[in-house]
Amino acid sequence: MILNASGCLDPLAAPDVARSLDAVVTKTVTPLPREGNAPVRIAETEVGMLNSIGLANPGIDRFLADVLPQLLDLGPPVWVSVGGFSAEDYAASCARLDATGAAVLELNLSCPNVAAPEDGATAIVAAARAATGKPLYAKLSPALPDVAAVATAAAEAGADGLSLVNTIRGLALDPATLRPRLATAAGGLSGPALRPIALAAVHACYRATRLPIVGMGGIETGRHALELIAAGASAVALGTVLFADPAAPSRVRSELAAEAARRELGDPAAARGAAHDMRQAAVATIGNGARQESGRVRLKL
Amino acid sequence: MSPARLSVVGVEPVGPYALVRLRRGRVEPGIPGQFFMLRPAGLLLPRPMSLCLAPPGELGFLVDPIGPGTRALAALEPGEEVDVLGPLGNGFRLDVARPLLVGGGIGLAPFPYLSERLGWPPALLGFRTAHHAEAAALVPNAEVVLEPTFVTERLEPGFDVLACGPEPMLEAVRRLTPNAQLAWEAPMACGFGACYGCAVEIDGRLARLCVEGPVLGGHAGCMAPDTAGGAVAA
Numbered sequence: 229m230i231l232n233a234s235g236c237l238d239p240l241a242a243p244d245v246a247r248s249l250d251a252v253v254t255k256t257v258t259p260l261p262r263e264g265n266a267p268v269r270i271a272e273t274e275v276g277m278l279n280s281i282g283l284a285n286p287g288i289d290r291f292l293a294d295v296l297p298q299l300l301d302l303g304p305p306v307w308v309s310v311g312g313f314s315a316e317d318y319a320a321s322c323a324r325l326d327a328t329g330a331a332v333l334e335l336n337l338s339c340p341n342v343a344a345p346e347d348g349a350t351a352i353v354a355a356a357r358a359a360t361g362k363p364l365y366a367k368l369s370p371a372l373p374d375v376a377a378v379a380t381a382a383a384e385a386g387a388d389g390l391s392l393v394n395t396i397r398g399l400a401l402d403p404a405t406l407r408p409r410l411a412t413a414a415g416g417l418s419g420p421a422l423r424p425i426a427l428a429a430v431h432a433c434y435r436a437t438r439l440p441i442v443g444m445g446g447i448e449t450g451r452h453a454l455e456l457i458a459a460g461a462s463a464v465a466l467g468t469v470l471f472a473d474p475a476a477p478s479r480v481r482s483e484l485a486a487e488a489a490r491r492e493l494g495d496p497a498a499a500r501g502a503a504h505d506m507r508q509a510a511v512a513t514i515g516n517g518a519r520q521e522s523g524r525v526r527l528k529l
Numbered sequence: 530m531s532p533a534r535l536s537v538v539g540v541e542p543v544g545p546y547a548l549v550r551l552r553r554g555r556v557e558p559g560i561p562g563q564f565f566m567l568r569p570a571g572l573l574l575p576r577p578m579s580l581c582l583a584p585p586g587e588l589g590f591l592v593d594p595i596g597p598g599t600r601a602l603a604a605l606e607p608g609e610e611v612d613v614l615g616p617l618g619n620g621f622r623l624d625v626a627r628p629l630l631v632g633g634g635i636g637l638a639p640f641p642y643l644s645e646r647l648g649w650p651p652a653l654l655g656f657r658t659a660h661h662a663e664a665a666a667l668v669p670n671a672e673v674v675l676e677p678t679f680v681t682e683r684l685e686p687g688f689d690v691l692a693c694g695p696e697p698m699l700e701a702v703r704r705l706t707p708n709a710q711l712a713w714e715a716p717m718a719c720g721f722g723a724c725y726g727c728a729v730e731i732d733g734r735l736a737r738l739c740v741e742g743p744v745l746g747g748h749a750g751c752m753a754p755d756t757a758g759g760a761v762a763a
Contacts, residue, residue, distance in 0.1 A: 241722030241740060244530050255725075263735045270718050270726030272574050272598070277718060281725045284735070419573055471719035472568055472575055474614070475531035 230453070230477050230484075233418075233444045233467035234309040234334060234367070234391075235281065239302055240295070245470070246302050248477040253465065254291075254299065256311035256336045259321060261287035265341060271400045271409040276419030276446070277468050278398050280412040282341045283311055288321050296328055305331035309367070311339060315347040315355035323359040333362045335387075338369035338394035340416040350381040357386030365442065367391035368433075370425045376436035389440035391465070392429045396422065419468040422446040427459045431503060434460020448476075450483025458502040530721065532566070532575075532612040537605045538587060544663030546635060547603035548581065549590045551611060558583035559616025560623070561643035562693075562712050562744040565590070566614040566720040569601045575612065576602065577717045579639040579693075579743070581667070588613070591664065593635040617720045618743050621710050623647060625689035630654075630668065631680050631702055631709075633694025634661060639712060641667045643691065655680040655698070681705055712744045 229250040238255070239246035246252045264284025271278045286295060291308075299306045308330045312318045322333055335356055337349045345352060349366060356364055366382040368375055370393035379390055395416025400409045408414070426445025434441060443461025446468070447453050453464045469476045488496040538550040549567075556565075558580055567590065568575035576598040582589030594603035605611065621643060630640050630652035637654055644650065652671040655678070656662040665673045674680055681701045684690070690709035692702045699711045715738045718724035727738040731745065 235725070236723060238722045238725075242530055245723075264725065264728060267728050267735075268716055269728060270716050270724060272718075277574060279718075279724070279726060281728075284725050284728070468573070468718075471724050472566075472573065473532060473612070474719075474721065474723075 229463035230481055231307065231442060231463060231465040232470060232477075233465040234336065235279075236467040236470050240298055242474060243302055245474045245477070246299075246304060248475075249304055250463070251305040251307050251331060252299065252302065253307040253334060254295075254309050255285050256283050256309040256339065257285050257288050257291045257321060258283055258311045258313075259288050259317050261285065261290065266411045268409060268411050269415075271415070273398070273400045273417075275421040276398075276417050277471075278400050278410060278415035278417055279395070280341045280410045280415035282412070283336075283339055285311075288324060292324060292328065296330070300329045307332040307334050307365070309334045309336050310356070311336040311342075312352075313343065313345050315345070315351045317345070318352045319355035319359040322356040322362070322364075326360040326362060330362060332365055332389075333360060334365045334367050334391050336367050336394070338367055338371075340369070340371075340395055340397045340414070341412065349378050350385045353382045353385035353387050363388040365389040365391045365440075367394055368429070369394050370396050370422070370429045370445070375429045376432040379433040379439070380436050383437045383439055387439065389442065389462075390433055390437070391442045391444070392433055392461075393422065393426045393445050396425060418446070420446045420448070423452060423455075427455060430456055430461050431459040434501060435504060447480065450480050450485070450487045453480055453484045454487045454496060454499055455503075457496055457499045460501055460504065462497070462500060530614070532568070532614040534610050535588070535613050537607050537609045537611060539607050540603060540605050543591065543667065544660050545593070546661075546664050547592045547594055548667075549592055549602055549605060549611075550582075551588045551590070551613065553583075553586050553588050556588060556613055557616060558588060558642070560620030561646050562620030562639050562691075562710075563616035563618050564720065564739075564743060565616060566612075566717070567602060568612040569605055570610065572598055572601055574598070574718050575614065575720070577617075577714070577720055577739075577743075578602075579712065580616070580642050581638050582641050583645075589641075591635065591638040591641075591667070614720060618739050619741070621691050621712070621744050625691070625710075627688050629684075629688035629690050630671075631684065631690050631692040631694070631698075632668075633680060633698040635664075636692075636694030636698070636712075637664055637668055639693055644668055644670070653680050653683055655694070708746070710744055710746060713738060713742055715743075 265282030398417035423446035443456030444465035535551040566575035581591040628650040693712035715727035
């Protein structure tokens with residue numbers, strides 16, 4: 229299953245891109261409208277892209293009245309990304325979304341470009357859980373000291389799944405002036421630099437929770453998607469790559485199928501958790517007298 | 530919405546700039562002032578460029594090689610490929626009675642195509658140096674001024690001004706001719722409304738330049754984007 233990462237697609241501005249996804253994820257909706265941060269808001273670096281959009285959105289009232297009905301008309305299931313600055317904010321928005329056609333509510337607990345919510349992830353998930361029966365995904369930051377511990381707490385508070393990962397804070401300077409290139413100085417780093425960070429977070433959280441996980445962070449190709457699935461993702465989301473290549477969903481989908489077929493996996497979903505099976509596979513294979521080199525089993529990859 | 534992969538015919542120096550010529554394929558040239566997202570191999574993000582020339586079978590883009598992206602475009606070799614998405618955004622309105630093209634530096638980029646579509650109206654172009662002014666040869670009927678003279682010193686009333694250039698120039702042009710059509714620029718990651726990176730203040734609110742511009746009417750409430758000047762991004 230291929231989704232977009234929240235904030236990386238306006239489905240109404242590019243409906244054909246939205247329809248090429250298995251589900252569309254909205255930009256984060258907050259209780260009140262937000263213009264977002266002052267420009268300059270984006271910068272490219274050698275290893276990824278910085279953004280400091282700052283959760284620009286029309287607010288929950290206009291979202292429910294004007295935006296969501298149009299999104300639901302597009303066809304794919306709609307995941308609504310919910311943001312706020314307290315547990316009450318999240319609970320109030322989730323309660324209002326409960327009776328809508330939204331398929332999933334993704335709790336954005338990790339925007340690097342606005343002040344962090346005053347309540348912790350556990351309190352927010354618990355408050356949202358009490359407010360809605362919709363599936364709840366907790367979107368976590370890769371900058372957490374122990375993302376698996378927070379994922380476990382979110383699961384215990386009622387999260388049905390995890391979205392891993394959000395961007396990680398970064399800074400780029402103008403080489404001539406040595407001043408920050410973004411108006412807010414730091415922003416969220418996405419793109420290739422995020423790949424190993426996302427893999428580590430998905431790997432740790434799969435091991436800790438076994439919840440469904442939407443893996444994202446720097447996916448450009450089917451192989452990148454397969455690696456996140458192997459680390460434990462049950463779905464993947466495309467972010468920065470959509471800006472450069474709006475046709476990426478169908479391309480990545482076919483590359484993913486080819487990568488899985490090359491490994492004789494059948495469905496790419498069969499690779500889920502493969503990164504965790506090394507020890508078991510090793511034992512089984514060694515037991516069968518398979519070739520072992522330098523203490524590591526050579527798997528067919 | 531899918532980028533087309535176009536092959537490079539050649540890259541020609543025009544003063545300090547580079548004219549990147551691509552085989553057009555099935556890509557439409559669009560309306561002058563609209564833009565394309567260009568991404569050579571190896572670049573994470575594409576760069577927004579307005580179309581400069583649309584000869585049969587080709588698309589031409591005038592690039593100022595000032596950053597990693599524009600340098601990669603200027604360094605393209607014949608036969609190499611570029612991903613091209615567009616035309617995007619809103620171009621110039623062509624229903625004008627007495628057009629005058631007013632440009633500064635690389636801001637002349639959309640003018641050769643615009644001039645052709647308007648029947649070669651007069652143009653007023655300002656440059657930093659005589660070397661930069663070599664690019665004026667691309668625009669028929671152009672009067673050229675060099676710094677310290679500014680185009681606004683030669684601007685006469687009675688024209689429908691269509692302008693592109695650095696932000697201070699556009700601001701000055703708008704003060705003199707409030708109804709001018711102005712082509713702005715802002716850093717963009719996508720060009721089709723997805724990234725919200727190109728937000729500028731329009732009518733007192735932040736809006737996406739790629740969706741509402743890049744050519745704006747020049748009415749009183751239209752504020753400048755907070756970026757460095759020029760018609761193209763680095």
